[in-house]
Amino acid sequence: MPAPPPDARSFLSEVISVEPCGDDGVLLALRPELALPTVRASRFFMLRREDGLSPAIPRPFSIYRQRGDVLEFLLKVMGRGTRALAACAPGQLVRTIGPLGNGWPALDGDGPPWVMLAGGVGIAPFYMGIEQALAGMDGRTPCKPSQLHLLFGAARSGLLYDLAALEALGARVLTATVDGSHGLRGNVLELLAREQASGAIPREVRLLACGPERMLEAVQHFADERKLECWLSLETMMGCGVGICNACPVPTKPDGPRGAWPNVKCCVEGPVLKTDEIALHA
Ligand SMILES: Cc1cc2nc3c(=O)[nH]c(=O)nc-3n(C[C@H](O)[C@H](O)[C@H](O)COP(=O)(O)OP(=O)(O)OC[C@H]3O[C@@H](n4cnc5c(N)ncnc54)[C@H](O)[C@@H]3O)c2cc1C
Ligand code: FES
Incomplete structure (x- = not known):
């Protein structure tokens, strides 16, 4: 166990x-x-x-x-x-x-750029994610600021928490709001599509996402369709946080690397899980 x-x-x-x-x-x-x-x-x-x-x-x-x-x-x-x-x-x-829990994978500067997709309070794991990526993690090559894109979305500008402090970290920060009160009118995936279409972000990227469940389902779908590496930080409801109560199951892909067992426990095997392991969307 x-x-x-x-x-x-x-x-x-x-x-x-x-x-x-x-x-x-x-x-x-x-x-x-x-x-x-x-x-x-x-x-x-x-x-x-x-x-x-x-x-x-x-x-x-x-x-x-x-x-x-x-x-x-x-x-x-x-x-x-x-x-x-x-x-x-x-x-x-x-x-x-x-x-x-486990935390983000090593955010190294050796591969395609990292795109961080945050929805509302799903921004929480990214502040230190950016700091640690720029400083270097696990002895890997540190990221250059140009290799980190933070795409921060929310319903309205007042839910883009602590934006000025995030912008000061050095990564490229773009915003999207549903009501158009800050940045693109729309969501973070529409923002990513716009940036990729303009060439500002390449097609091949590594994705990290944290936000509401519907957003993460859409991100998984986006990543699966394009065969992109993608990690989700899940905010599943939890009871104990230490693997005892079974309150936090996340369905796995039957043909994925986790094998036939149908669930992982988000608290001890996550909260960061790769999209090739889990099945958020049908
Ligand atoms: C690993 C992890 C990290 C998290 N990090 C943060 C964080 O940094 N900042 C933050 O604000 N929140 C975070 N959350 C979510 C946070 O734990 C919940 O918002 C909190 O438990 C709600 O408790 P409550 O007693 O205020 O609300 P409750 O009274 O328990 O619930 C109020 C309402 O919120 C809904 N709700 C409660 N928890 C969740 C959830 N996890 N997802 C969706 N809906 C929920 C309930 O269904 C209910 O409708 C995280 C969750 C996890 C699992
Ligand atoms: S929260 Fe209790 S097993 Fe995960």
């Missing part, structure tokens, strides 16, 4: 700050009681207030940023769990379990 990562721990963190971000989000900064080495982008932590005001089951969140000993999370307020975390005051304690 797939096991949780050996470096995962359960510990307390102190809330340093909670800052509004976009129309419905917050940036939650936590100082863990133990020192954490650099966390790979697109790994995640389960978070729950320690004062009993969170639901009993902690909620999963991607690491957004790591600054010295401070971990930052970008939270979209959805329901009880995110509301409770967003209402934290400095000094409060948060149960923190992680780092969990």
Whole structure:
């Protein structure tokens, strides 16, 4: 049975700050009681207030940023769990379990450019993804800024969270909004098609995506049709986050590299899965 990562721990963190971000989000900064080495982008932590005001089951969140000993999370307020975390005051304690999951593959500068497709709060795993790609991962060749394209989409401009900070990282950043309030009127795949048609992004790219399920299904379809390498960071509902409760199955392709077993557990085998392994779209 797939096991949780050996470096995962359960510990307390102190809330340093909670800052509004976009129309419905917050940036939650936590100082863990133990020192954490650099966390790979697109790994995640389960978070729950320690004062009993969170639901009993902690909620999963991607690491957004790591600054010295401070971990930052970008939270979209959805329901009880995110509301409770967003209402934290400095000094409060948060149960923190992680780092969990696998994270992005090594984002190297040796192959085709990387196109990062983010939908709404699906931007969370990309801030450190860009930082780590530019710095070099796993001893591989670092990416040049020109090899990283971030295509960030949302329903409207107020949901393009922390855009200025993302633009400052050095990758090429383009936006799309459904209502046309920022960037292209449309979605990130339409934006990618436009960029490829103009030659600004080549046809052969490596794709990374995180966002709503419907968006990821469309990205998988796009990648399958064009036989592009593509990794999805899935935000499947989770219970335990460590492989015990079976709350997070993701269907696999019967003829894919995972073999005949019909599901993977997103928490311990993901949240990053390659599109040749899984079957999001029919
Ligand atoms: C690996 C991973 C990383 C994540 N990273 C982030 C992140 O960085 N930032 C962030 O804001 N969110 C992230 N999420 C999603 C986040 O965990 C959920 O939004 C959160 O659990 C909602 O809890 P809640 O108690 O506020 O809402 P609930 O009361 O549990 O639910 C409120 C509503 O949101 C829906 N919902 C809840 N969870 C999800 C989900 N995962 N996908 C789609 N709909 C959902 C419910 O169906 C319900 O309609 C991540 C999820 C996973 C699995
Ligand atoms: S969330 Fe419990 S097994 Fe994945």
